[in-house]
Amino acid sequence: MTSNTIEAVTAVPATTRSRRSGSAVLRSLLRNPTAVFGAVVVIIIVLATLFAGVIAPFNPDAINLNLAHAAPGHGHLLGTDLQGRDVLSRLLYAGRASLLIGVGAVVVSLVIGVPLGALAGFFGGWLDAIISRVTDVVLSFPVIVLAVVAGAVLGSGIWSLIVLLGCILWTTICRLVRSIAIAQRDADYVVAARSLGASDLRIIVKHILPSTVGVIVVNAVFGVANVILIEASLSFLGLGVRPPTPSWGNMLSDAQSLGVLAGQPWMWVPPAATILLTIVSINFLGDGMQKALDPRLRNR
Amino acid sequence: MSDGLLMDVRHLHVSYRARRGQRLLAVDGVDLAVGEGDVLCIVGESGSGKSTVGKAMLGLIPASGGEIGFDGMDLTTMGSRALRKLRSRMQMIFQDPYASLDPRMTIGEIIAEPLTIHHGGSLRRHRERVLGAMRDVGLVPTLIDSYAHELSGGQRQRVGIARALILEPALIIADEPVAALDVSIQAQVVNLLQDLQRTRRLTMIVISHDLAVVRHLADRVAVMYSGRIVEYGDRVSIYEHPSHPYTQALLSAAPIPVPEIERSRERIVLEGEPPSPFSRPEGCRFSSRCPLRAALGNPEICATDDPMLLDVGDSADHTAACHFTRFAPTEVDGDIASLRLHPHDKGEKEL
Amino acid sequence: CTSGGGSASTSSASAGAVKAGTGTATMAIFGSIGPCLMPNLTNNGNARAVTQCFGSSLLAYDEKMDFIPSLASKYTVSSDGTQYTFDLRKGVKWSDGTPFTADDIEAAITAMTDPQTTTNWITYVSPIAGTSDRKAGKSATIGYKKVDDTTFTVTLSAPNASFLDLFGTQFQPLPAHIVSKIAPTDLNTGTFAQAPNVTIGPFYMTSRSGDDDMEMARNPHFWGGTVGLAKLVVKSMTETNGVTAILAGEVDVIPAESVAEIAPSDVETLSSNSAIKVVKYQNSTCQTLYMNEHTLFSDKRVRQAVIYALDRKGMIKTVLDGDGIVADSVYPPFSKYYDAKVITKYTQNVKKAKQLLSDAGWDASKTVNFIVPTGDTTVTQASVIIQQQLKTIGMNVQIQQVDNNTAISRANQQHNFDLTILANVGVNNLDVSRRFSTAAWKTGVNSGGYSNPQLDQLMAQAVTKSAFSDQKPLTDQIQQLISQEVPTVMLWYRDSIAAVDTAKVTNVVPQRGGAWLQAAKWGSA
Amino acid sequence: MPVLEVEHLSVTFGSGPDAVKAVEDVSFELAPGQTLALVGESGSGKSVTALAIMRLLPQHNSTVTGSIVFDGKDVLKLRRGELQKVRGNRIAMIYQDPMTALNPSMTVGAQIIETMRSHGIGTRADRRERAAELLAQVGLPDARARVDAYPHQLSGGMRQRVMIAMALACEPDIILADEITTALDVTVQAQILELLAHLSKERGVAVIFITHNLAVVARIGDVVQVMYAGQVVERASTSELLNHPMVPYTVGLLGSTPRLDEDRSDRLSTIPGEPPNPRRRPPGCRFATRCRFHRELCDAELPPLVQAAEADVPHEVRCWGLVPGDGTGWLIEEKAGELA
Amino acid sequence: MLLRRILRRLAIGVPVVIGATVLNFILVNAAPGSPLNSLVDPEAGPAVRKQMAARLGLDRPLPLQYLTWLWNAVHGNLGFSYENDRPVVQDILERLPATLLLAGTALVLAYVVGIAIGVIAALRPYGRIDAASSVVGVLGISIPSFVLGLLLIYVFALKLHWLPASGMTTLGTTGSGGLLQHLVLPVVSLAIFDLAIVTRYTRASMLEVLTEDFIRTANGKGLSATRVVVRHALRNALTPLVTLAGLSLPSLFGGAVVVEVVFQWPGMGQLAVNSVLARDYPTLLGLSLVFSILVVIGNLIADICYTLLNPKVRDD
Ligand SMILES: Nc1ncnc2c1ncn2[C@@H]1O[C@H](COP(=O)(O)OP(=O)(O)OP(=O)(O)O)[C@@H](O)[C@H]1O
């Protein structure tokens, strides 16, 4: 209801500083220590993977059958894997695939889910009914079936994984956006916009969608983390990124043999730790972003 | 006062789809005519359909019956595209200034939105006009990049007004424009509305339940009860000679900041609740709570016949929908007649 | 009348030392077992370990891969190589006490050739006259004749060199007194098929729920001597779980008999546990890299370049942890047909590989689409090595991992690949035409479509010879030609690796060739 | 003997530079049967004062100092168990927003009964009966059936009445009514004011009535206390204060209220500007920046709350212009001419 | 009222179920590969292949195959599994309880424990328990379930010998021998992700509800702290969680696939993997039927809970 508490009496700061939202978002982020931590780590990881070519001590695909599954040492900082490839180099390159899939799949899911959710929520009626049923159908689909089929039809490349996971994950975002759209479609400021003569499209784009941004960001962040994990699970079932391309998931899936798990931890601990660190950082960043993107929370 | 009719509403019916497929008849046959440059205030019971009438007049909710004439055109038969165009000529000011401003847009963007909708372009292109509008409503230009939550209530309402004015509309409908505001700000906004109305010869329809504010703003007043207009007239007639028993009850219940008057004033206390909008009684909607009817010994006609708006007779177009109101001054029991609000007399008597 | 076979006295399966204990053992099978446990009729590779416990064959192999008696005490072959007469061991009984007779042989042949049953092992009996027609639904008399209760004769439509390898050592009789009462449609899937409780092997099934908790009890009438274990439990699980389970003491035996095997990386883990004995033995399953003749590999030099590019020894060392041997010949080294003298042995030689490629005018810009089936980690690991090693000679190989089913379709039906890896489950047998004959491109597993009329002819000839001395010159030519032509790159013969919890089960000694578990000899510790 | 004595009550939210002093040094007492009206605009600290008395302010970010003596004990020092016995039972509060102050997932009856049960009033059956009676008492039509209604099934006015019934359930000594009529129709408002007046008259219930509507105060208050920016700026009996407002803020407030009983004058008089940011309140008079009469002193030093010099009845004011003394009291002279 | 709501929900479910099976059928058929590949040995030759295809009805046009399946399914007959050659119904019924047990226990664990931790964390925000729970929460959403599962097996089964490594019952025992011990590790691996999410949501939801005015009202009435938290705060905080729970069900079934493989749990997850890999169409369609019905039922239950928790919805 009317929150005539703090805001109502807060005198207006005579603002002269730049209020462009881009820089305001950034400033708010920078003021949030956990978000800064998250951002720094994410940036480091992204840079490390982007410049893997420069940093990595070895060619990630180069096998060395004479130095297979060697413990750290021998010039291999993190040891080698089952085919004698340098774990550190692979770890660096693996970030490319994992992050690309994570971000890519989330982008696909947003591209599908956001408009559908907004349309369903805003217009309701039969459109909503159809979209909701389709969502149910997709939700009731075992990921594994799609993974196999997509792997067989499209090939288990990075791009097909992106499309595949995007096509599965849009349902969550669709539902979320839909529920927000339902809540917002009768909000006063939407009625206000309509009374100004705004078309439905404009209302959706200018008013409904911006109000979903916070949720979308959080969900997207979770989504990236989730996709990295799903890719790992698919790799475990042999359906992940195609070798020899490394991904954190398929590196990790080497641990599916007990021998590696117990005896050769250098093969799976680094990717596991990297996934953990990445997801934690992305989460921190996401929380910060959510705050920063909402002008009402930004300066708290 | 009026040169011609700008808004001419006839037999307006509006219904909402309610639960279980029922239809809720929120507005049940309303006729209103507003002349150019006039200020019409709609008062009435909460839930009587005031806001609904306002929204329907702007075409924000579809009318289920009747005609809404605006400057000679009928809004009810108009296509949505044409209607959207027409919106530039009629604007709305909302009750809750905070809720009606998109929290993610800056003040500048909000005020510029009507321009961008109807003329394209972005805030940058319309900056000058936006600043002009802000000046007009007394907002300092530095606020242009602020967000709604950073503003005070009065400033927020000014933003809403600036947004409504920027296209220089012919008609403004304000739904409870000051209800959410602080006492000291309320006066500022009321003054602002009044000034703007006068300098621009705006036609205004103000919906409010604050009878004091209405008395300050209105040229004409419509009193609504349960989806209908029960009394209509110019300000003076309504406040000096309220005819409908509901109007009388309303005026008697509104407080006045003078303890001596307040403590001794007798109020008409209404028993019960207004009829459900799903099932309204056959006859007069007010009959079950009507003190006049009780005083008259519950005449049958009130329960069987729905009264029409009829001339009260004391001035031009002062009408009321009551079977007995025309007789009230003469035939009604003295008790009720004395309840009529003549605060000055009464206050002076007490003092 | 030429005759082969051995005397009834050298019974290999019986072991007098075994005492009838009361012990139970649990055996893990990797992968699903499928419903049908009828010998000859099950279509599931993983079921073999179980059906072996239920059945016995007519003949068996000894260490030198020569035939020795089993259910049959003796066999004779007619001089034209078309008539085989078997003398059955006397006094053999089914687990319910019913005597074993030649009728049980007929029952099994009839069941397999009934048009309403399906079997992958039709080749066991298809050399017998009339079987193909019967299977195709035409009325036909089958070349089977019962001489008396313990003697029968089968007539082949043509001489067949691998008949004894298949019919002799793989085919198993079915109990006529039971099977005759089962409708043909139920033979694959009926109650009896799913849980055969009358068997001739060391165990018969007592209870079964789905894939799990199959329980077998000792066959009191087992012809091969006393069965050591009173009870044998079978459970299907994945590799990791099997290894975990045996370490956790939940499983006692992992018999290297399923399609998937103990991962090399787990061998060390298992060995480090003192109670667990890891048993390795050679196996005839050949992991093969197929090259598609119809796309990029029609040139022999290119195929040779591929084999020169690969370090198969290195692969075996890393991928199999050394537990395997390089496949030089179509015949595994322990086969009697194997002859090291006639074959070309390839070792990695990158320079030569490059030379061959450039001689062949290889277009380095071409991408080679390498279809790799998932499921077996040794294959996926090897594929990466292959890709890298081919890269060093300038072949741009792109791996595409697909599930096994897709891989099979693409290799055998659609021929839509450039390179692929598939396993050839070997049977000791001189006939390799399904892998290399021109016709087998469409009908067999000559997935790359290699075609060589000379080889076709040699293979066709060899099949008709029944005496080893007649066969040898031909098989020598066959293996020589194949090793020169490199129609496929045979990567390795992988050792089968079994694991036994010696604290629970004793005397698990699988036989070479991967054929026999010899579960009858197992005892409880 | 007052039932409630509030002395030097201050409430601060947060700490450090962003701390908000919501209530500053507020003292007052309340006699049985008395109605104290707290007026002032939004954010002036009215609700916080009431919540402090109930000890309902969020513990983690608020600091309360001073004392609130009820029944011989300082409420601020009560332990949780003792506090539970006072709350709802001896002191009851009716909250500002009836839309959100009721639990949406419980029937209103259950919410009323719950109060009685937690204070051990009546038997199970009694309580239900009494809940229905209470609802009838506050004028809820069809009260017996409404016991089982959920809040969303009632209109705003009905919900407000349910809140009142809930507050009355344990027959408290003090009722704190926080803007209970703001959301209501004038006709319903009238009913509720009537009910409260009745309670204080008949049962001697003391009421703190919070509002920003001076017209409502005229009807209900015995004493009016005007708050501005966390402080009491003026206090007097209702008729004294409304008839002879002294502090410029109160005067402005009255002046800007449109009056039902007067036909429109040309413009409403207004108070320019807005209240100070609570985080950065000026050191001097809080109203100084908006005050037509302000002088240097006002910016420099905070005026004390003192008895107005020229009033013959109790009338406390906080304004340098009204304090007689060196260089102060300039309004006393002007007052007669300017403000009346 | 409620009944009508349920019936309507179920009616809405019909197209979902049909849609799911159609989509499934189209997709598996779009993929290369054939059930014959795993049924017929490649070396057995085309004749055997053809015979098998005819036997399974694979030689008929696809739409006809699907319609036949649907027709039979409507009559309660889900056909015979190609792989197992048993009635699909039997296969599924054998495995459904295992999966329901696993997923159900995980769901209960995730929600009961998650809600409990979330509430405690919300009552003392930024306290020690809150911090600990958020660390666990972060771990929970960052570790793939198969890694966690294997680690758990390694530690608790192989090193400590506290719990069995795999399977659902102890071998050789009948009935539910050792079921509880077998359940622990898989359930933990499966539940941890949802537990983390639920904790997070509960905490947020509780923090929000605790600032609501009606909580202040409840405190102002002199209720005990427990009553305020449980009766007033928790109940209202649960509403958003119900929606979440409705979404959890399908995702738990999805997650169960991996966990079932890791722990050798004889549930539908493994069946699903196997049937896809083997292109066992009848089993696959049967499973997709069951999954979609479970989703519909999950939605329905969530909807009913939502209705029960939220009197506002109940009226509409
Ligand atoms: N969107 C809607 N859907 C269904 N019913 C509605 C809707 N909006 C309003 N109503 C109902 O229509 C009737 C008239 O509502 P309206 O908002 O016009 O009243 P009002 O006179 O403006 O009241 P208030 O003074 O409280 O603002 C009421 O009974 C209300 O409950």
Ligand SMILES: Nc1ncnc2c1ncn2[C@@H]1O[C@H](COP(=O)(O)OP(=O)(O)OP(=O)(O)O)[C@@H](O)[C@H]1O
């Ligand atoms: N929980 C809180 N945390 C921080 N600041 C608060 C809190 N509650 C109130 N305040 C601040 O305390 C000040 C006084 O608020 P209060 O609610 O008492 O105002 P009020 O006089 O009741 O106003 P209204 O008429 O709007 O109800 C305001 O500045 C408000 O922002």
Ligand SMILES: [Mg+2]
């Ligand atoms: Mg309204």
Ligand SMILES: [Mg+2]
């Ligand atoms: Mg307040």
